[in-house]
Amino acid sequence: MADMETDYLIVGAGAVGLAFADTLVAEDPDCTVTIVDRHAKPGGHWNDAYGFVALHQPSANYGVNSLAFPNEHIDTHGPNKGLFALASGSEVLAYFETVMSARLLPTGRVTYLPSHDFGGMDEDRRATVRPLFSGEEKTIKVRRKLVDATFYQTSVPSTHKRQFEVADGVDIAPPGGLLELWKRAEQPEHFVILGAGKTAMDTGVWLIENGVAPENISWVRPRESWLWNRKYTQPGADNLETSMSMQIAILEAAGQAQDGAELMRILGEQGYYLRIDESVEPEMFHFATISQGEVDILRKIENVIRMGRVTAIAPGKLVFAAGEAEVPRASLFIDCTASAVPLDVRRSKRPIFDGDTITLQPLHVPVVTFSAALAAFLETAFETDEEKNRFAMPGPLTDSPATFPYAQLVTMMNRGAWAQSPEIGKYLSQSRLDFGGPTLARLIAEGSPKLAVLGKFQQAIARHMPDLIRLGMQAKALHEQS
Structure with a gap:
């Protein structure tokens, strides 16, 4: 019982x-x-x-x-x-x-x-x-x-299992350990950020905003990442045209792109997506969102180490599969290598x-x-x-620009199915979690001229949905092989 x-x-x-x-x-x-x-x-x-x-x-x-x-x-x-x-x-x-x-x-x-x-x-x-x-x-x-x-x-830095060896005498901490540095009698002379994701970016911004000179920071970035420009994710009626412009841009870019990487490149050139180093082609996209102001801060860190993932750390030394890199011996290594998913x-x-x-x-x-x-x-x-x-096709949390169109395709197919259901439509119009639902319902009730952008979106759907399907199916095959 x-x-x-x-x-x-x-x-x-x-x-x-x-x-x-x-x-x-x-x-x-x-x-x-x-x-x-x-x-x-x-x-x-x-x-x-x-x-x-x-x-x-x-x-x-x-x-x-x-x-x-x-x-x-x-x-x-x-x-x-x-x-x-x-x-x-x-x-x-x-x-x-x-x-x-x-x-x-x-x-x-x-x-x-x-x-x-x-x-x-x-x-x-x-x-x-x-x-x-x-x-x-x-x-x-x-x-x-x-x-x-x-x-x-x-997974978060404080709970994940490290995938690299740490020698005795190495000063290493998760990002949360930075808030405890004030208790030390002597502060680190140098900081080494390990990881290329949003946690590492948050860490870089925190260090600089708290007075660490950019030249006293080294950053191990195995891959560069595309990032959503937060400007285009703002809610509310006043931001409707701006936010919808990104959805329209994705569809129009699908009509030009031969693959996911080119799709993201086109959107990056238009400012919808950002990257820290514009001279390096991003190989990662994990749906992180960032502001242009944060990117500007992170670009101040010029000591970037691009040798892949760390396999071991010793005092003053980083070990990679293809070689080693030296850093000051009195460095604090900040482990930001946890993958959120x-x-x-x-x-x-x-x-x-x-x-x-x-x-x-x-x-x-x-x-x-x-x-x-x-x-x-x-x-x-x-x-x-x-x-x-x-109405519930599972959407993939894709890893790279090459596979991103698969996630975008599933999202648009689901939303297309929801638009055909009166029950779901009523729910979305009242759901504060839906980015546009309540806003659109209110603007429709008011007959607002701001709804003109929806006509442009529908035109983009009609013209370029076949292009997104082409890229999405190509990306699906890559996602399932990776």
């Missing part, structure tokens, strides 16, 4: 699991939900992130549907000047604690089990969970479905709705909280897995 019963068991109390739960309890007033997570507080990987982490995009379309972020405003100074401010990591954690304590638990239909391990589910639909600190195993009878909100296996997970996919299991994956790449909330709506609005999956 089970210790507990629930309709839905959600594994993971991070952004994805909470976004799903929030919409589920709103759309199905009779269901019960149990959420289990290893962390002691809601928020998933945000609990482990470095202290100066912030959202890469405006918070207007992040989190859960039922609760907006507080204090949304335009930055008046700094590298993000003129754009919507980015919520800090502490603000995000506070937000998710409020979601749990003020939105979900007060329904009386949500049970939260923090600091618990999920041990799987047997043939009788009994799930096993184990408290991390007591070891007293519990069983939960799942009446409807298991919801896997951990598919992304999100492992490559094998980026390649894998499974049906979102599959019998008694829901596996949350991107439906609009890479907007994961919106995708999770929409999956919850589909679960409540349609009867069969076939109906639900018709």
Whole structure:
């Protein structure tokens, strides 16, 4: 006999699991939900992130549907000047604690089990969970479905396993360790950033903004990356034409490009995508968003080491497969090599709705909280897995410019299917997580002239969707081979 019963068991109390739960309890007033997570507080990987982490995009379309972020405003100074401010990591954690304590638990239909391990589910639909600190195993009878909100296996520097050797005497820390440097009697003479992703970029900006001279920073960048220009991801009616111009540009560039790399190159020349070093062709695209101001700061770091991935570190020395590079012996190495989503997970996919299991994956790449909330709506609005999956093609978190058109194609195909459903259309018009839904609904009701940009978008769809399909299928084959 089970210790507990629930309709839905959600594994993971991070952004994805909470976004799903929030919409589920709103759309199905009779269901019960149990959420289990290893962390002691809601928020998933945000609990482990470095202290100066912030959202890469405006918070207007992040989190859960039922609760907006507080204090949304335009930055008046700094590298993000003129754009919507980015919520800090502490603000995000506070937000998710409020979601749990003020939105979900007060329904009386949500049970939260923090600091618990999920041990799987047997043939009788009994799930096993184990408290991390007591070891007293519990069983939960799942009446409807298991919801896997951990598919992304999100990794952060403080929790990932290093893929290189570190010799004795090496001064090394994750990015979060930078906030502890004030406790040292002597500060490092030199800093070496390891990694080419957004965490490494955040670290470079933090160091320079906190007074480290760019010449005292070395940066190991195995690959250059294309980055979304945050200017074109701003929400609201006043930014509609600007944001839609990027979608139109992607379609028009598809008509000119022979492959994903050329597509990204064209968009980069138009300013929709940015790169730090314009003399190097980017080989990576992980959907990171950045401002031109941040790029300008990062370009001040000229000691860039391009020898691939580090295999070992010794005092004053970096070892690579193809050779070695020297750095000052009194260097602090900052490990930013964690991949937010492992490559094998980026390649894998499974049906979102599959019998008694829901596996949350991107439906609009890479907007994961919106995708999770929409999956919850589909679960409540349609009867069969076939109906639900018709609107829920899993989108890939692709790795490179060459494979990016595959993600863009899946997103546009999903949105095209949603546009044919009155039920989904009504939901999107009220969903704060949908980038354009409520804004467009309001402008349509007002008969606003700002809607003229939608006509241009429809023309671009009609003319260039075959081109995007061509590039997308080419990219799909590359993505599945990588």
